[in-house]
Amino acid sequence: MLHMSAKPESPLLSELERPAARALNVRGQGQAFLVCEHASRFIPASLNGLGLSDEAARSHAAWDIGALELSVELMGALDAPLVHSRISRLVYDCNRPPSAPDAVPAKSERFEVPGNVDLTHARRTSRVAEVYEPFRDLLSQTLDARPAPPVMITIHSFTPIYRGQPRTVELGILHDSDDRAARLLLEAAQGSGLNTALNEPYSATDGVTHTLREHALKRGLPNVMIEVRNDLINSPAGVNRISGLLAPMLAQMVDQLTTEAAE
Amino acid sequence: MLHMSAKPESPLLSELERPAARALNVRGQGQAFLVCEHASRFIPASLNGLGLSDEAARSHAAWDIGALELSVELMGALDAPLVHSRISRLVYDCNRPPSAPDAVPAKSERFEVPGNVDLTHARRTSRVAEVYEPFRDLLSQTLDARPAPPVMITIHSFTPIYRGQPRTVELGILHDSDDRAARLLLEAAQGSGLNTALNEPYSATDGVTHTLREHALKRGLPNVMIEVRNDLINSPAGVNRISGLLAPMLAQMVDQLTTEAAE
Secondary structure (H helix, E strand, O other), X not given: XXXXXXXXXXXXXXXXXXXXXXXXXXXXXXXXXXXXXXXXXXXXXXXXXXXXXXXXXXXXXXXXXXXXXXXXXXXXHHOOOEXXXXXXOOOOOOOOOOOOHHHOOOEOOOXXXXXXXXXXXXXXXXXXXXXXXXXXXXXXXXXXXXXXXXXXXXXXXXXXXXXXXXXOOOEEEEOOOOOHHHHHHHHHHOOOOOOEEEOOOOOHHHOOOHHHHXXXXXXXXXXXXXXXXXXXXXXXXXXXXXXHHHHHHHHHHHHHHHHHHHO | OXXXXXXXXXXXXXXXXXXXXXXXXXXXXXXXXXXXXOOOOOOOHHHHHHHOOHHHHHOOOOOOOOHHHHHHHHXXXXXXXXXXXXXXXXXXXXXXXXXXHHHOOOEOOOOEOHHHOOOOHHHHHHHHHHHHHHHHHHHHHHHHOOOOOOEXXXXXXXXXXXXXXXXXXXXXXXXOOOOHHHHHHHHHHOOOOOOEEEOOOOOHHHOOOHHHHHHHHHHOOOEEEEEEEHHHOOOHHHHHHHHHHHHHHHHHHHHHHHHHHHO
8 A cells, every 4th residue: 555655656648758659540440450569669758768779760660661551551552540559668667567577578689678677566567557558448439439340450560680690571460369360361462472471470479469459359340460570570661562462461351251241 | 646546655653563652630629731742751652663773772862851751740739631742752743733843853052863864755654654654644533532621731841951952941831822821820830849831941932832732722722831840840749749748839820820710
Protein backbone atom coordinates (compact mmCIF):
# COMPACT_ATOMS: atom_id res chain seq x y z
CA MET A 1 0.00 0.00 0.00
CA LEU A 2 3.01 2.24 0.41
CA HIS A 3 3.22 2.62 -3.37
CA MET A 4 -0.32 3.86 -3.63
CA SER A 5 0.00 6.54 -0.99
CA ALA A 6 3.39 7.69 -2.29
CA LYS A 7 3.54 11.11 -3.92
CA PRO A 8 2.91 10.64 -7.65
CA GLU A 9 5.95 10.81 -9.89
CA SER A 10 6.02 13.70 -12.35
CA PRO A 11 4.44 12.63 -15.65
CA LEU A 12 6.47 10.57 -18.09
CA LEU A 13 5.03 12.40 -21.12
CA SER A 14 4.69 16.16 -21.20
CA GLU A 15 1.50 17.72 -22.53
CA LEU A 16 3.27 18.41 -25.84
CA GLU A 17 4.50 14.81 -26.11
CA ARG A 18 1.04 13.25 -25.86
CA PRO A 19 -0.88 11.32 -27.05
CA ALA A 20 1.05 8.07 -26.67
CA ALA A 21 -0.89 6.53 -29.54
CA ARG A 22 -2.78 7.65 -32.60
CA ALA A 23 -5.69 6.25 -34.60
CA LEU A 24 -5.74 7.29 -38.26
CA ASN A 25 -8.37 6.93 -40.98
CA VAL A 26 -10.85 5.50 -38.46
CA ARG A 27 -13.71 5.85 -40.92
CA GLY A 28 -11.88 3.96 -43.66
CA GLN A 29 -14.19 1.72 -45.70
CA GLY A 30 -11.84 -1.25 -46.02
CA GLN A 31 -12.15 -4.47 -44.01
CA ALA A 32 -8.49 -4.55 -43.02
CA PHE A 33 -7.44 -3.04 -39.69
CA LEU A 34 -3.78 -2.11 -39.32
CA VAL A 35 -1.72 -1.89 -36.14
CA CYS A 36 1.86 -0.67 -35.80
CA GLU A 37 3.15 -1.10 -32.25
CA HIS A 38 6.78 -0.17 -32.96
CA ALA A 39 6.16 2.84 -35.19
CA SER A 40 8.34 5.39 -33.40
CA ARG A 41 11.75 5.73 -31.80
CA PHE A 42 10.57 8.69 -29.74
CA ILE A 43 11.82 8.78 -26.15
CA PRO A 44 10.13 11.38 -23.92
CA ALA A 45 12.46 14.10 -22.65
CA SER A 46 11.83 13.12 -19.01
CA LEU A 47 13.79 9.88 -19.59
CA ASN A 48 17.01 11.58 -20.68
CA GLY A 49 17.34 9.34 -23.69
CA LEU A 50 17.37 6.27 -21.40
CA GLY A 51 21.14 6.66 -21.31
CA LEU A 52 21.43 5.29 -24.85
CA SER A 53 24.08 6.12 -27.40
CA ASP A 54 22.91 7.91 -30.53
CA GLU A 55 23.54 4.73 -32.47
CA ALA A 56 21.31 2.66 -30.17
CA ALA A 57 18.58 5.30 -30.06
CA ARG A 58 18.36 5.35 -33.87
CA SER A 59 18.69 1.60 -34.34
CA HIS A 60 16.18 -1.18 -34.81
CA ALA A 61 16.39 -1.70 -31.04
CA ALA A 62 14.32 1.46 -30.54
CA TRP A 63 11.70 0.89 -33.28
CA ASP A 64 10.75 -1.04 -36.40
CA ILE A 65 12.53 0.92 -39.11
CA GLY A 66 10.17 1.73 -42.00
CA ALA A 67 7.14 0.12 -40.37
CA LEU A 68 5.13 3.33 -39.92
CA GLU A 69 5.84 4.51 -43.47
CA LEU A 70 4.76 1.11 -44.80
CA SER A 71 1.67 1.14 -42.56
CA VAL A 72 0.64 4.59 -43.80
CA GLU A 73 1.01 3.44 -47.41
CA LEU A 74 -1.07 0.32 -46.75
CA MET A 75 -3.64 2.42 -44.90
CA GLY A 76 -4.05 4.46 -48.09
CA ALA A 77 -4.04 1.47 -50.44
CA LEU A 78 -6.54 -0.56 -48.39
CA ASP A 79 -8.54 2.37 -46.96
CA ALA A 80 -7.95 0.77 -43.56
CA PRO A 81 -7.81 2.32 -40.11
CA LEU A 82 -4.35 2.35 -38.54
CA VAL A 83 -3.55 2.50 -34.83
CA HIS A 84 0.09 3.19 -33.98
CA SER A 85 2.21 3.94 -30.94
CA ARG A 86 4.13 7.23 -30.84
CA ILE A 87 6.65 6.04 -28.24
CA SER A 88 9.78 3.87 -28.57
CA ARG A 89 9.50 0.22 -27.62
CA LEU A 90 12.49 0.79 -25.33
CA VAL A 91 10.19 2.95 -23.17
CA TYR A 92 7.44 0.33 -23.30
CA ASP A 93 6.94 -2.38 -25.92
CA CYS A 94 3.24 -2.16 -26.79
CA ASN A 95 3.34 -5.69 -28.23
CA ARG A 96 4.02 -7.10 -24.75
CA PRO A 97 1.70 -7.42 -21.74
CA PRO A 98 2.70 -5.62 -18.54
CA SER A 99 3.54 -9.01 -17.02
CA ALA A 100 6.31 -9.64 -19.60
CA PRO A 101 9.79 -8.84 -18.30
CA ASP A 102 10.83 -7.62 -21.79
CA ALA A 103 7.98 -5.10 -21.98
CA VAL A 104 10.54 -2.66 -20.56
CA PRO A 105 13.78 -4.23 -21.73
CA ALA A 106 17.02 -3.64 -19.82
CA LYS A 107 18.89 -4.84 -22.89
CA SER A 108 18.20 -5.49 -26.55
CA GLU A 109 20.11 -7.79 -28.91
CA ARG A 110 23.08 -5.42 -29.10
CA PHE A 111 22.57 -2.61 -26.61
CA GLU A 112 22.20 -2.17 -22.86
CA VAL A 113 19.38 0.22 -21.90
CA PRO A 114 20.76 1.97 -18.79
CA GLY A 115 17.52 3.85 -18.11
CA ASN A 116 15.63 0.57 -17.76
CA VAL A 117 18.00 -1.17 -15.33
CA ASP A 118 16.67 -1.67 -11.79
CA LEU A 119 13.54 0.32 -12.55
CA THR A 120 11.48 1.11 -9.44
CA HIS A 121 7.98 -0.28 -9.26
CA ALA A 122 6.54 3.24 -9.52
CA ARG A 123 8.51 4.00 -12.65
CA ARG A 124 7.59 0.75 -14.35
CA THR A 125 3.97 1.41 -13.44
CA SER A 126 4.13 4.85 -15.08
CA ARG A 127 5.42 3.28 -18.31
CA VAL A 128 2.41 0.97 -18.32
CA ALA A 129 -0.05 3.73 -17.43
CA GLU A 130 1.27 6.36 -19.84
CA VAL A 131 2.32 4.26 -22.85
CA TYR A 132 0.76 0.79 -22.87
CA GLU A 133 -2.68 1.54 -21.49
CA PRO A 134 -3.45 4.50 -23.79
CA PHE A 135 -2.33 2.40 -26.78
CA ARG A 136 -4.36 -0.61 -25.68
CA ASP A 137 -7.46 1.46 -24.94
CA LEU A 138 -7.29 3.43 -28.21
CA LEU A 139 -6.88 0.19 -30.16
CA SER A 140 -9.86 -1.38 -28.34
CA GLN A 141 -12.08 1.64 -28.86
CA THR A 142 -11.17 1.97 -32.53
CA LEU A 143 -11.81 -1.73 -33.13
CA ASP A 144 -15.13 -1.67 -31.28
CA ALA A 145 -16.28 1.31 -33.36
CA ARG A 146 -15.88 -0.58 -36.66
CA PRO A 147 -19.21 -1.26 -38.37
CA ALA A 148 -18.20 -4.83 -39.36
CA PRO A 149 -15.63 -7.23 -37.85
CA PRO A 150 -12.32 -6.45 -39.57
CA VAL A 151 -9.22 -8.54 -40.28
CA MET A 152 -6.38 -7.39 -38.01
CA ILE A 153 -2.93 -7.00 -39.56
CA THR A 154 0.01 -5.92 -37.42
CA ILE A 155 2.97 -4.44 -39.29
CA HIS A 156 6.56 -5.01 -38.14
CA SER A 157 10.07 -4.96 -39.51
CA PHE A 158 13.17 -6.94 -38.57
CA THR A 159 16.88 -6.35 -38.82
CA PRO A 160 18.72 -7.99 -41.76
CA ILE A 161 21.58 -9.16 -39.52
CA TYR A 162 20.86 -10.77 -36.17
CA ARG A 163 23.61 -11.89 -33.81
CA GLY A 164 26.02 -11.61 -36.73
CA GLN A 165 24.01 -13.82 -39.10
CA PRO A 166 22.38 -12.42 -42.24
CA ARG A 167 18.72 -13.26 -42.61
CA THR A 168 17.53 -14.31 -46.06
CA VAL A 169 13.80 -14.15 -45.33
CA GLU A 170 12.26 -10.94 -46.71
CA LEU A 171 8.66 -11.34 -45.61
CA GLY A 172 7.61 -13.20 -42.48
CA ILE A 173 3.98 -14.15 -41.93
CA LEU A 174 3.24 -14.97 -38.29
CA HIS A 175 0.19 -16.36 -36.58
CA ASP A 176 -1.00 -17.35 -33.15
CA SER A 177 -3.74 -19.96 -32.62
CA ASP A 178 -5.88 -18.66 -35.51
CA ASP A 179 -3.94 -19.21 -38.74
CA ARG A 180 -6.72 -18.44 -41.26
CA ALA A 181 -5.30 -15.09 -42.39
CA ALA A 182 -1.70 -16.32 -42.34
CA ARG A 183 -2.41 -19.33 -44.59
CA LEU A 184 -4.29 -17.25 -47.14
CA LEU A 185 -1.60 -14.58 -47.11
CA LEU A 186 1.14 -17.15 -47.62
CA GLU A 187 -0.77 -18.40 -50.65
CA ALA A 188 -1.25 -14.85 -51.96
CA ALA A 189 2.49 -14.20 -51.56
CA GLN A 190 3.43 -16.95 -54.03
CA GLY A 191 4.83 -15.38 -57.17
CA SER A 192 5.43 -12.02 -55.48
CA GLY A 193 9.18 -12.49 -55.78
CA LEU A 194 9.56 -11.97 -52.03
CA ASN A 195 11.35 -14.67 -50.07
CA THR A 196 8.43 -15.48 -47.77
CA ALA A 197 8.25 -17.78 -44.75
CA LEU A 198 5.67 -18.75 -42.18
CA ASN A 199 6.55 -17.94 -38.57
CA GLU A 200 9.96 -16.51 -39.35
CA PRO A 201 12.10 -14.79 -38.16
CA TYR A 202 9.97 -15.09 -35.02
CA SER A 203 6.91 -17.01 -34.00
CA ALA A 204 4.22 -16.97 -31.34
CA THR A 205 6.50 -18.96 -29.03
CA ASP A 206 8.78 -15.90 -28.85
CA GLY A 207 5.95 -13.95 -27.22
CA VAL A 208 5.47 -11.62 -30.18
CA THR A 209 1.73 -12.10 -30.69
CA HIS A 210 0.42 -10.17 -27.69
CA THR A 211 -1.59 -7.68 -29.78
CA LEU A 212 -3.14 -10.49 -31.82
CA ARG A 213 -4.14 -12.34 -28.65
CA GLU A 214 -5.33 -9.37 -26.66
CA HIS A 215 -7.36 -7.70 -29.40
CA ALA A 216 -8.08 -10.10 -32.27
CA LEU A 217 -8.35 -13.59 -30.75
CA LYS A 218 -10.54 -12.34 -27.90
CA ARG A 219 -12.94 -10.87 -30.46
CA GLY A 220 -12.75 -13.83 -32.84
CA LEU A 221 -11.25 -11.63 -35.59
CA PRO A 222 -9.03 -13.21 -38.24
CA ASN A 223 -5.52 -11.84 -37.73
CA VAL A 224 -1.93 -11.97 -38.89
CA MET A 225 1.40 -10.39 -38.04
CA ILE A 226 3.64 -9.24 -40.86
CA GLU A 227 7.41 -8.89 -40.57
CA VAL A 228 9.34 -7.17 -43.39
CA ARG A 229 13.15 -7.15 -43.48
CA ASN A 230 13.95 -3.52 -42.77
CA ASP A 231 16.57 -3.02 -45.50
CA LEU A 232 13.65 -3.39 -47.94
CA ILE A 233 11.70 -0.47 -46.44
CA ASN A 234 14.35 2.00 -45.27
CA SER A 235 13.81 4.35 -48.24
CA PRO A 236 10.79 5.79 -50.06
CA ALA A 237 11.58 3.60 -53.07
CA GLY A 238 11.59 0.54 -50.84
CA VAL A 239 8.39 1.48 -49.06
CA ASN A 240 6.64 2.12 -52.38
CA ARG A 241 7.83 -1.20 -53.81
CA ILE A 242 6.92 -3.31 -50.79
CA SER A 243 3.55 -1.61 -50.30
CA GLY A 244 2.90 -2.11 -54.01
CA LEU A 245 3.58 -5.84 -53.56
CA LEU A 246 1.82 -6.26 -50.21
CA ALA A 247 -1.35 -4.25 -50.83
CA PRO A 248 -2.88 -6.59 -53.44
CA MET A 249 -1.91 -9.68 -51.41
CA LEU A 250 -3.51 -8.26 -48.29
CA ALA A 251 -6.58 -7.13 -50.24
CA GLN A 252 -7.00 -10.63 -51.66
CA MET A 253 -6.63 -12.25 -48.24
CA VAL A 254 -9.04 -9.84 -46.57
CA ASP A 255 -11.52 -10.30 -49.39
CA GLN A 256 -11.40 -14.08 -49.09
CA LEU A 257 -11.95 -13.92 -45.32
CA THR A 258 -14.76 -11.42 -45.38
CA THR A 259 -16.56 -13.07 -48.32
CA GLU A 260 -16.31 -16.38 -46.45
CA ALA A 261 -17.76 -14.77 -43.32
CA ALA A 262 -20.66 -13.28 -45.27
CA GLU A 263 -21.60 -16.61 -46.90
CA MET B 1 0.67 16.91 -84.95
CA LEU B 2 3.83 14.83 -85.20
CA HIS B 3 3.96 14.53 -81.42
CA MET B 4 0.46 13.16 -81.21
CA SER B 5 0.96 10.48 -83.83
CA ALA B 6 4.37 9.47 -82.47
CA LYS B 7 4.64 6.06 -80.81
CA PRO B 8 3.88 6.53 -77.11
CA GLU B 9 6.88 6.48 -74.77
CA SER B 10 7.00 3.61 -72.29
CA PRO B 11 5.32 4.63 -69.05
CA LEU B 12 7.21 6.74 -66.54
CA LEU B 13 5.75 4.87 -63.57
CA SER B 14 5.51 1.09 -63.50
CA GLU B 15 2.33 -0.57 -62.25
CA LEU B 16 4.05 -1.20 -58.90
CA GLU B 17 5.13 2.43 -58.60
CA ARG B 18 1.65 3.88 -58.94
CA PRO B 19 -0.36 5.75 -57.81
CA ALA B 20 1.49 9.07 -58.15
CA ALA B 21 -0.58 10.56 -55.32
CA ARG B 22 -2.52 9.36 -52.33
CA ALA B 23 -5.54 10.69 -50.41
CA LEU B 24 -5.65 9.64 -46.75
CA ASN B 25 -8.38 9.91 -44.11
CA VAL B 26 -10.81 11.27 -46.69
CA ARG B 27 -13.75 10.84 -44.31
CA GLY B 28 -12.07 12.80 -41.53
CA GLN B 29 -14.49 14.95 -39.55
CA GLY B 30 -12.24 18.01 -39.15
CA GLN B 31 -12.60 21.21 -41.18
CA ALA B 32 -8.90 21.40 -42.08
CA PHE B 33 -7.72 19.91 -45.37
CA LEU B 34 -4.02 19.09 -45.65
CA VAL B 35 -1.86 18.94 -48.77
CA CYS B 36 1.77 17.83 -49.01
CA GLU B 37 3.14 18.30 -52.51
CA HIS B 38 6.76 17.48 -51.70
CA ALA B 39 6.18 14.45 -49.49
CA SER B 40 8.49 11.97 -51.21
CA ARG B 41 11.97 11.74 -52.70
CA PHE B 42 10.93 8.74 -54.79
CA ILE B 43 12.27 8.68 -58.34
CA PRO B 44 10.72 6.03 -60.62
CA ALA B 45 13.16 3.38 -61.83
CA SER B 46 12.61 4.35 -65.48
CA LEU B 47 14.44 7.65 -64.84
CA ASN B 48 17.70 6.02 -63.67
CA GLY B 49 17.88 8.28 -60.64
CA LEU B 50 17.87 11.37 -62.93
CA GLY B 51 21.66 11.09 -62.90
CA LEU B 52 21.80 12.47 -59.37
CA SER B 53 24.42 11.70 -56.74
CA ASP B 54 23.21 9.87 -53.63
CA GLU B 55 23.68 13.09 -51.69
CA ALA B 56 21.45 15.08 -54.05
CA ALA B 57 18.80 12.35 -54.24
CA ARG B 58 18.48 12.29 -50.43
CA SER B 59 18.68 16.06 -49.95
CA HIS B 60 16.09 18.78 -49.57
CA ALA B 61 16.37 19.29 -53.33
CA ALA B 62 14.42 16.08 -53.88
CA TRP B 63 11.72 16.56 -51.22
CA ASP B 64 10.62 18.46 -48.15
CA ILE B 65 12.37 16.56 -45.37
CA GLY B 66 9.96 15.69 -42.55
CA ALA B 67 6.92 17.20 -44.28
CA LEU B 68 5.02 13.93 -44.79
CA GLU B 69 5.67 12.77 -41.22
CA LEU B 70 4.45 16.14 -39.92
CA SER B 71 1.43 16.01 -42.24
CA VAL B 72 0.46 12.53 -41.03
CA GLU B 73 0.71 13.70 -37.41
CA LEU B 74 -1.45 16.74 -38.15
CA MET B 75 -3.91 14.58 -40.05
CA GLY B 76 -4.33 12.53 -36.88
CA ALA B 77 -4.48 15.50 -34.53
CA LEU B 78 -6.99 17.46 -36.66
CA ASP B 79 -8.86 14.47 -38.14
CA ALA B 80 -8.22 16.10 -41.52
CA PRO B 81 -7.93 14.55 -44.97
CA LEU B 82 -4.43 14.62 -46.44
CA VAL B 83 -3.52 14.50 -50.12
CA HIS B 84 0.17 13.92 -50.86
CA SER B 85 2.39 13.23 -53.83
CA ARG B 86 4.42 9.99 -53.89
CA ILE B 87 6.97 11.26 -56.42
CA SER B 88 10.02 13.52 -55.99
CA ARG B 89 9.65 17.16 -56.94
CA LEU B 90 12.72 16.68 -59.16
CA VAL B 91 10.56 14.47 -61.38
CA TYR B 92 7.73 17.00 -61.33
CA ASP B 93 7.08 19.69 -58.72
CA CYS B 94 3.36 19.37 -57.97
CA ASN B 95 3.31 22.89 -56.53
CA ARG B 96 4.04 24.33 -59.98
CA PRO B 97 1.80 24.58 -63.06
CA PRO B 98 2.94 22.81 -66.22
CA SER B 99 3.72 26.24 -67.70
CA ALA B 100 6.41 26.95 -65.05
CA PRO B 101 9.96 26.22 -66.25
CA ASP B 102 10.92 25.05 -62.73
CA ALA B 103 8.13 22.45 -62.63
CA VAL B 104 10.81 20.09 -63.97
CA PRO B 105 13.97 21.75 -62.69
CA ALA B 106 17.28 21.26 -64.51
CA LYS B 107 19.03 22.51 -61.39
CA SER B 108 18.21 23.14 -57.75
CA GLU B 109 19.98 25.49 -55.34
CA ARG B 110 23.02 23.21 -55.06
CA PHE B 111 22.65 20.40 -57.56
CA GLU B 112 22.41 19.93 -61.31
CA VAL B 113 19.70 17.48 -62.37
CA PRO B 114 21.21 15.76 -65.43
CA GLY B 115 18.04 13.79 -66.21
CA ASN B 116 16.07 17.02 -66.61
CA VAL B 117 18.45 18.82 -68.97
CA ASP B 118 17.22 19.28 -72.55
CA LEU B 119 14.12 17.20 -71.88
CA THR B 120 12.19 16.35 -75.03
CA HIS B 121 8.65 17.64 -75.32
CA ALA B 122 7.30 14.08 -75.11
CA ARG B 123 9.21 13.37 -71.93
CA ARG B 124 8.14 16.58 -70.26
CA THR B 125 4.56 15.82 -71.26
CA SER B 126 4.78 12.40 -69.63
CA ARG B 127 5.94 14.00 -66.36
CA VAL B 128 2.86 16.21 -66.45
CA ALA B 129 0.51 13.38 -67.41
CA GLU B 130 1.85 10.79 -64.95
CA VAL B 131 2.75 12.93 -61.93
CA TYR B 132 1.08 16.35 -61.95
CA GLU B 133 -2.31 15.49 -63.42
CA PRO B 134 -3.04 12.50 -61.15
CA PHE B 135 -2.07 14.62 -58.13
CA ARG B 136 -4.16 17.58 -59.28
CA ASP B 137 -7.17 15.42 -60.11
CA LEU B 138 -7.05 13.47 -56.85
CA LEU B 139 -6.79 16.71 -54.90
CA SER B 140 -9.76 18.18 -56.78
CA GLN B 141 -11.91 15.10 -56.33
CA THR B 142 -11.09 14.79 -52.63
CA LEU B 143 -11.85 18.48 -52.06
CA ASP B 144 -15.11 18.33 -53.99
CA ALA B 145 -16.22 15.32 -51.93
CA ARG B 146 -15.98 17.22 -48.62
CA PRO B 147 -19.38 17.77 -47.04
CA ALA B 148 -18.50 21.37 -46.01
CA PRO B 149 -15.98 23.86 -47.44
CA PRO B 150 -12.69 23.17 -45.63
CA VAL B 151 -9.68 25.37 -44.84
CA MET B 152 -6.75 24.31 -47.02
CA ILE B 153 -3.33 24.02 -45.38
CA THR B 154 -0.30 23.03 -47.43
CA ILE B 155 2.66 21.63 -45.46
CA HIS B 156 6.24 22.30 -46.51
CA SER B 157 9.73 22.36 -45.04
CA PHE B 158 12.80 24.44 -45.90
CA THR B 159 16.50 23.96 -45.54
CA PRO B 160 18.21 25.64 -42.53
CA ILE B 161 21.10 26.90 -44.69
CA TYR B 162 20.45 28.51 -48.07
CA ARG B 163 23.21 29.71 -50.33
CA GLY B 164 25.56 29.48 -47.35
CA GLN B 165 23.41 31.62 -45.04
CA PRO B 166 21.73 30.18 -41.94
CA ARG B 167 18.04 30.91 -41.69
CA THR B 168 16.70 31.92 -38.27
CA VAL B 169 13.01 31.66 -39.11
CA GLU B 170 11.54 28.40 -37.79
CA LEU B 171 7.95 28.70 -38.98
CA GLY B 172 6.93 30.52 -42.14
CA ILE B 173 3.29 31.37 -42.82
CA LEU B 174 2.63 32.16 -46.47
CA HIS B 175 -0.41 33.45 -48.28
CA ASP B 176 -1.54 34.40 -51.74
CA SER B 177 -4.32 36.95 -52.34
CA ASP B 178 -6.52 35.59 -49.51
CA ASP B 179 -4.70 36.20 -46.22
CA ARG B 180 -7.50 35.34 -43.78
CA ALA B 181 -6.03 32.03 -42.62
CA ALA B 182 -2.46 33.37 -42.55
CA ARG B 183 -3.34 36.35 -40.34
CA LEU B 184 -5.22 34.20 -37.85
CA LEU B 185 -2.45 31.62 -37.79
CA LEU B 186 0.19 34.26 -37.21
CA GLU B 187 -1.84 35.45 -34.23
CA ALA B 188 -2.25 31.90 -32.93
CA ALA B 189 1.52 31.36 -33.22
CA GLN B 190 2.31 34.13 -30.74
CA GLY B 191 3.66 32.60 -27.55
CA SER B 192 4.41 29.25 -29.21
CA GLY B 193 8.13 29.85 -28.79
CA LEU B 194 8.64 29.35 -32.54
CA ASN B 195 10.40 32.09 -34.44
CA THR B 196 7.54 32.82 -36.83
CA ALA B 197 7.37 35.12 -39.84
CA LEU B 198 4.83 36.01 -42.51
CA ASN B 199 5.84 35.22 -46.09
CA GLU B 200 9.28 33.89 -45.20
CA PRO B 201 11.49 32.26 -46.34
CA TYR B 202 9.45 32.50 -49.55
CA SER B 203 6.36 34.32 -50.66
CA ALA B 204 3.76 34.20 -53.40
CA THR B 205 6.05 36.25 -55.64
CA ASP B 206 8.42 33.26 -55.74
CA GLY B 207 5.71 31.25 -57.46
CA VAL B 208 5.19 28.88 -54.51
CA THR B 209 1.44 29.24 -54.11
CA HIS B 210 0.27 27.28 -57.13
CA THR B 211 -1.73 24.72 -55.12
CA LEU B 212 -3.42 27.50 -53.13
CA ARG B 213 -4.37 29.31 -56.34
CA GLU B 214 -5.43 26.30 -58.35
CA HIS B 215 -7.49 24.58 -55.66
CA ALA B 216 -8.37 26.95 -52.81
CA LEU B 217 -8.68 30.43 -54.34
CA LYS B 218 -10.75 29.12 -57.25
CA ARG B 219 -13.19 27.58 -54.78
CA GLY B 220 -13.16 30.55 -52.37
CA LEU B 221 -11.67 28.38 -49.60
CA PRO B 222 -9.56 30.03 -46.88
CA ASN B 223 -6.02 28.76 -47.29
CA VAL B 224 -2.46 29.01 -46.02
CA MET B 225 0.94 27.53 -46.77
CA ILE B 226 3.13 26.45 -43.88
CA GLU B 227 6.92 26.21 -44.07
CA VAL B 228 8.81 24.54 -41.19
CA ARG B 229 12.62 24.62 -40.99
CA ASN B 230 13.55 21.02 -41.67
CA ASP B 231 16.10 20.60 -38.87
CA LEU B 232 13.12 20.89 -36.51
CA ILE B 233 11.29 17.92 -38.07
CA ASN B 234 14.06 15.54 -39.16
CA SER B 235 13.51 13.18 -36.21
CA PRO B 236 10.48 11.63 -34.48
CA ALA B 237 11.12 13.85 -31.44
CA GLY B 238 11.09 16.91 -33.66
CA VAL B 239 7.97 15.87 -35.55
CA ASN B 240 6.15 15.15 -32.29
CA ARG B 241 7.19 18.52 -30.82
CA ILE B 242 6.29 20.61 -33.87
CA SER B 243 3.00 18.80 -34.45
CA GLY B 244 2.24 19.29 -30.76
CA LEU B 245 2.80 23.04 -31.19
CA LEU B 246 1.13 23.41 -34.59
CA ALA B 247 -1.99 21.30 -34.06
CA PRO B 248 -3.67 23.59 -31.51
CA MET B 249 -2.73 26.72 -33.52
CA LEU B 250 -4.21 25.24 -36.67
CA ALA B 251 -7.28 24.02 -34.81
CA GLN B 252 -7.86 27.51 -33.40
CA MET B 253 -7.43 29.16 -36.80
CA VAL B 254 -9.72 26.65 -38.55
CA ASP B 255 -12.29 27.04 -35.78
CA GLN B 256 -12.28 30.84 -36.10
CA LEU B 257 -12.72 30.66 -39.88
CA THR B 258 -15.45 28.07 -39.89
CA THR B 259 -17.39 29.66 -37.00
CA GLU B 260 -17.17 32.96 -38.87
CA ALA B 261 -18.49 31.34 -42.03
CA ALA B 262 -21.40 29.77 -40.15
CA GLU B 263 -22.48 33.04 -38.54
